[in-house]
Amino acid sequence: MESFTSRAIEIIKNIPLGKVMTYGQVAKLAGSPRGARQVVRILHSMGQKYQLPWHRVINAKGEIGIQDEEGFLRQKRLLQNEGVKFTNERTINLKEYQVSVVLEKEDVDLI
Numbered sequence: 001m002e003s004f005t006s007r008a009i010e011i012i013k014n015i016p017l018g019k020v021m022t023y024g025q026v027a028k029l030a031g032s033p034r035g036a037r038q039v040v041r042i043l044h045s046m047g048q049k050y051q052l053p054w055h056r057v058i059n060a061k062g063e064i065g066i067q068d069e070e071g072f073l074r075q076k077r078l079l080q081n082e083g084v085k086f087t088n089e090r091t092i093n094l095k096e097y098q099v100s101v102v103l104e105k106e107d108v109d110l111i
Helices: 004-013 023-029 036-046 069-081 105-110
Strands: none
Touching (some): 004 023, 023 036
């Protein structure tokens, strides 16, 4: 059986260009509905090693969760470069940009 971490990594790798997922959405698909903070940890500790599109994962409010200005601006710029538009300084319209397909764990590669 695959670990939560390896499932989360695969899910994040498969988020399409110009789309986003929430930390909780990734956690739920990876098998731990309450594992949003674990997703944050995975992005922080393994994002570079696995070349994860970390910028495509945002919070449940549709906001960039990074608090420091440099990191916030970097994530925002990366998303804008993929065509994602912001409704205000920090917020993305989840109805428009969130990966909305609800998948079974076995279907991760279909994102």
